Amino acid sequence: MLVTTQPIAASHTPSHASSSLTSAVSSGRWTAAVPRWRQHSSTRRTVSKISCKRVSLVDAGTGEARVLTIEPPEKLKTTVVLKARVTVHFKEKRKIENITILSTLLGKLMYKNWLFIELISSELDPATGEEKTTGQIEAKYVSNKDDFYTFEASIKVSGSFGTVGAVRLDNDHEREMFIKDVTVFPDGDESDAVSFHCESWVIDNEKNFNDDRRVFFSLKSYLPSQTPEGLKMLRKRELETIRGNGYGERLAIDRIYDYDVYNDLGDLTTANLRPVLGGSKELPYPRRCRTGRTKTKNVNGEFTELRVSDNYVPRDEAFSEDKQQAFTTKFILAGLHALEVLKVLKDREASFPSMAAIDALFEDGFKNMPAPEEGGTVAGYIFSVIKDSVFDILKGDFAGMKHMLDEILDFETPEVHQRDKLAWFRDQEFARETLAGMNPMNIKLVTESEFPIVSQLDEETYGPRESLLTKELIEEQINGVMTAEEAIKNKKLFMLDYHDALLPYVNMVRELSESRDSKVNTTLYGSRTLFFLTKDGTLKPIAIELTRPKNKKTGKLQWREVFTPGGSVTDSWLWQLAKTHVLAHDTGYHQLINHWLRTHCCVEPYIIAANRQLSQMHPIYRLLHPHFRYTMEINAQARANLINAGGIIENNFSPNKYCLELSSVVYRDFWRFDMEALPNDLIRRGMAVQGKDGKLELTIEDYPYANDGLLIWNAIKDWASDYVKHYYPTAKDIVDDEELQGWWTEVRTKGHADKQDEPWWPMLDSHENLVQVLTTIMWITSGHHAAVNFGQYPFAGYFPNRPTIARKNIPLEMGRQGMKELVENPEKVLLDTLPSQQQALLVLVTLNLLSSHSPEEEYMGTHVEPAWTAERGIRSAFNKFQVRMKDILDQIDEWNEDPRRRNRHGPGVVPYTLLRPCDGNPFDEKSEMEMGIPNSISI
Numbered sequence: 001m002l003v004t005t006q007p008i009a010a011s012h013t014p015s016h017a018s019s020s021l022t023s024a025v026s027s028g029r030w031t032a033a034v035p036r037w038r039q040h041s042s043t044r045r046t047v048s049k050i051s052c053k054r055v056s057l058v059d060a061g062t063g064e065a066r067v068l069t070i071e072p073p074e075k076l077k078t079t080v081v082l083k084a085r086v087t088v089h090f091k092e093k094r095k096i097e098n099i100t101i102l103s104t105l106l107g108k109l110m111y112k113n114w115l116f117i118e119l120i121s122s123e124l125d126p127a128t129g130e131e132k133t134t135g136q137i138e139a140k141y142v143s144n145k146d147d148f149y150t151f152e153a154s155i156k157v158s159g160s161f162g163t164v165g166a167v168r169l170d171n172d173h174e175r176e177m178f179i180k181d182v183t184v185f186p187d188g189d190e191s192d193a194v195s196f197h198c199e200s201w202v203i204d205n206e207k208n209f210n211d212d213r214r215v216f217f218s219l220k221s222y223l224p225s226q227t228p229e230g231l232k233m234l235r236k237r238e239l240e241t242i243r244g245n246g247y248g249e250r251l252a253i254d255r256i257y258d259y260d261v262y263n264d265l266g267d268l269t270t271a272n273l274r275p276v277l278g279g280s281k282e283l284p285y286p287r288r289c290r291t292g293r294t295k296t297k298n299v300n301g302e303f304t305e306l307r308v309s310d311n312y313v314p315r316d317e318a319f320s321e322d323k324q325q326a327f328t329t330k331f332i333l334a335g336l337h338a339l340e341v342l343k344v345l346k347d348r349e350a351s352f353p354s355m356a357a358i359d360a361l362f363e364d365g366f367k368n369m370p371a372p373e374e375g376g377t378v379a380g381y382i383f384s385v386i387k388d389s390v391f392d393i394l395k396g397d398f399a400g401m402k403h404m405l406d407e408i409l410d411f412e413t414p415e416v417h418q419r420d421k422l423a424w425f426r427d428q429e430f431a432r433e434t435l436a437g438m439n440p441m442n443i444k445l446v447t448e449s450e451f452p453i454v455s456q457l458d459e460e461t462y463g464p465r466e467s468l469l470t471k472e473l474i475e476e477q478i479n480g481v482m483t484a485e486e487a488i489k490n491k492k493l494f495m496l497d498y499h500d501a502l503l504p505y506v507n508m509v510r511e512l513s514e515s516r517d518s519k520v521n522t523t524l525y526g527s528r529t530l531f532f533l534t535k536d537g538t539l540k541p542i543a544i545e546l547t548r549p550k551n552k553k554t555g556k557l558q559w560r561e562v563f564t565p566g567g568s569v570t571d572s573w574l575w576q577l578a579k580t581h582v583l584a585h586d587t588g589y590h591q592l593i594n595h596w597l598r599t600h601c602c603v604e605p606y607i608i609a610a611n612r613q614l615s616q617m618h619p620i621y622r623l624l625h626p627h628f629r630y631t632m633e634i635n636a637q638a639r640a641n642l643i644n645a646g647g648i649i650e651n652n653f654s655p656n657k658y659c660l661e662l663s664s665v666v667y668r669d670f671w672r673f674d675m676e677a678l679p680n681d682l683i684r685r686g687m688a689v690q691g692k693d694g695k696l697e698l699t700i701e702d703y704p705y706a707n708d709g710l711l712i713w714n715a716i717k718d719w720a721s722d723y724v725k726h727y728y729p730t731a732k733d734i735v736d737d738e739e740l741q742g743w744w745t746e747v748r749t750k751g752h753a754d755k756q757d758e759p760w761w762p763m764l765d766s767h768e769n770l771v772q773v774l775t776t777i778m779w780i781t782s783g784h785h786a787a788v789n790f791g792q793y794p795f796a797g798y799f800p801n802r803p804t805i806a807r808k809n810i811p812l813e814m815g816r817q818g819m820k821e822l823v824e825n826p827e828k829v830l831l832d833t834l835p836s837q838q839q840a841l842l843v844l845v846t847l848n849l850l851s852s853h854s855p856e857e858e859y860m861g862t863h864v865e866p867a868w869t870a871e872r873g874i875r876s877a878f879n880k881f882q883v884r885m886k887d888i889l890d891q892i893d894e895w896n897e898d899p900r901r902r903n904r905h906g907p908g909v910v911p912y913t914l915l916r917p918c919d920g921n922p923f924d925e926k927s928e929m930e931m932g933i934p935n936s937i938s939i
């Protein structure tokens with residue numbers, strides 16, 4: 001046993017939260033008292049001077065993370081001198097404030113100590129059984145490079161100190177500072193340095209008498225049961241602090257993670273009243289981050305929070321200042337939202353005057369736009385308002401951001417239009433994009449059990465359930481090459497099915513446009529589109545069925561019609577219009593479900609639960625952490641400016657005010673965690689089957705999203721498997737890990753509380769299940785999100801190719817008058833169906849923004865967490881993953897050059913690169929689609 005005669009830093013008991021305060025109640029009033037840890041601040045304790053004996057860095061050939069351990073021979077009382085180097089960054093503001101920061105910094109440097117560090121042993125003091133620390137030592141300014149300042153402290157440590165398990169930092173500066181990292185090494189021997197990866201904002205909270213000292217653990221990861229004695233209490237307290245007590249309004253400086261329902265999308269006005277999403281059987285929803293803002297009861301008796309432009313997120317979830325584009329994102333989204341609120345145009349519904357006018361958008365910065373009736377160009381006006389409003393917010397500062405803004409508002413020709421000016425019109429492209437476009441996640445096989453096609457909706461409410469897509473119609477459209485039964489048996493028939501999901505909303509959406517003083521112009525159908533798989537492996541669309549349900553209020557009967565490519569000019573135009581409606585359905589489902597709900601929204605609870613239940617020294621926290629970067633922040637911005645009542649999404653997508661409610665209903669009826677795994681999703685849609693050897697066989701061999709996605713999925717799974725095996729030798733270790741079990745329980749019971757009783761939630765009771773859960777989460781945040789996010793502008797930027805909204809009913813439904821308009825001016829009917837000029841421009845700006853990569857993005861396979869490299873076993877597993885990702889990159893490039901793969905290669909065909917791993921140079925003259933797969937959902 002090692003013995004020390006004098007406990008180090010005896011004056012500093014471990015102190016956090018309430019135990020650190022000596023507040024007193026006096027005469028019925030709270031009297032502010034000096035926190036205990038501050039009571040000795042004027043005489044910060046250092047260790048007594050004794051000689052150095054021995055320092056060893058334990059790696060010991062075990063491959064475990066390096067730790068710094070002081071190990072003197074027994075009975076010798078010694079000290080060693082360690083250096084602690086802290087790298088910090090101060091919050092940047094406007095130029096004038098930078099000067100203030102600088103002068104403050106200089107003043108502080110000269111007159112006051114403001115950064116203190118203490119080392120904490122992994123062992124408890126054997127004499128007292130309490131925490132063993134060095135006491136707080138002042139860290140002095142050494143140098144700065146760019147925006148980062150280096151401070152160092154010399155710390156004399158007892159020879160019996162043991163392993164340095166954590167560092168505790170105290171910011172006495174009046175401003176918050178970003179602690180990048182801390183390295184500790186024997187004085188004079190930096191080669192033996194150990195790192196503490198921090199990447200966290202630390203505030204001086206002295207005025208509030210809160211213990212704001214922050215603890216950071218070493219890179220060595222520990223399961224809870226393995227936690228060294230000296231760190232157990234710290235580990236527990238850190239999690240308690242992060243969980244908070246569930247009360248009070250959160251401040252921007254807080255770092256508390258908690259849950260709430262989506263109750264701040266609307267406001268109290270009738271027009272913007274929206275139901276609370278989450279917390280009910282009818283409208284269940286994943287939880288978002290609790291802000292604690294005051295709730296008000298609305299006329300429907302629901303408690304809602306008043307909307308704000310800046311939603312709280314825990315401090316370290318906020319975008320970094322370096323993420324200039326993200327910073328700009330906020331302002332552009334705010335600017336766009338302001339435009340929606342201001343309703344800047346007299347004629348918000350003006351259609352484009354011609355298809356040529358749409359093309360002109362991309363040719364000369366709107367200058368070729370024909371003038372609307374009032375004079376001037378609508379597009380140019382919107383553009384200037386957006387730009388002016390953003391510039392106004394920026395107040396002339398930040399040249400870099402201005403440059404970025406110019407780039408975002410400079411519309412390049414979307415790739416699908418750049419490569420083939422007629423792609424938007426072609427049936428082949430319409431079908432190809434269901435396999436290799438921005439929404440390859442809804443195409444499904446028609447199976448024998450689903451034929452004849454029948455709706456699951458109530459006939460009494462919606463009208464007849466049997467589809468008009470009959471055996472006879474199918475056989476006619478495939479020219480009798482086989483029977484419908486044979487086509488189904490041979491897996492040749494596929495469908496995009498937006499019938500049952502949309503039909504219940506058709507009458508409600510139409511009512512929005514039909515009221516006398518309505519400013520809304522939209523419409524909706526339920527739709528089904530059938531495709532036939534041809535010999536060359538491509539899909540051919542053969543029929544579209546549009547349905548309007550019966551309306552009990554108006555007495556209107558159900559209306560439905562089947563459209564086919566047809567031979568006549570009339571049929572051809574009707575077919576094109578039917579495709580436009582289906583594309584609006586598909587684009588809406590993509591945005592609201594496959595993008596927002598399944599990635600951004602469903603992932604937030606995993607993040608909240610991970611921070612509340614998994615210590616930062618937990619290996620699973622360290623595996624998932626890069627996959628959670630900036631998601632809470634972008635979601636908070638989306639709540640403020642995108643998905644809110646009257647916001648950009650509602651005003652520019654067909655379901656209008658029902659957009660988010662629709663996503664809640666799909667969450668209720670469709671979403672299952674286990675089906676979010678790519679292989680299960682493909683099997684569920686009939687797009688793959690599991691062979692006898694366990695391998696997946698794709699129903700359509702050349703299905704680029706599935707081809708590339710499965711490569712990525714399998715690589716992630718192997719990486720997760722190696723990682724899990726390293727830390728959990730047996731299944732019992734998984735079951736006994738109370739933090740891991742706590743995390744998963746909370747994901748189910750709090751984060752996805754409305755679905756907590758579903759039987760399909762996997763249990764974390766085996767390696768297989770844990771790996772599957774982790775792989776699913778890592779896939780959703782990386783591959784799934786990349787596949788639906790970065791193709792938005794390249795495919796939907798040219799909006800005739802993928803309109804977000806269809807505004808006009810198809811002429812056949814409108815009877816004689818509708819057909820008359822079609823005959824007289826078919827192009828006008830199409831242009832009146834497509835988004836208005838204002839809608840198109842707003843969507844263009846939004847998609848351009850949302851499809852772009854951040855300059856400081858972290859990509860899967862190239863970004864390495866410090867804790868991964870610190871552990872030999874993990875380092876080699878990650879190296880394997882990296883090599884694998886490089887191989888996948890080469891494979892994808894090869895496939896895109898393969899003429900046999902017609903769904904990704906051909907004249908004017910956009911190659912499929914959305915799941916192409918980063919080659920190390922994301923910005924090296926690449927399109928947004930081929931830059932790589934970001935680890936997290938950050939845009």
Ligand SMILES: [Fe+2]
Pocket residue numbers: 595600785789937938939
């Ligand atoms: Fe996104």
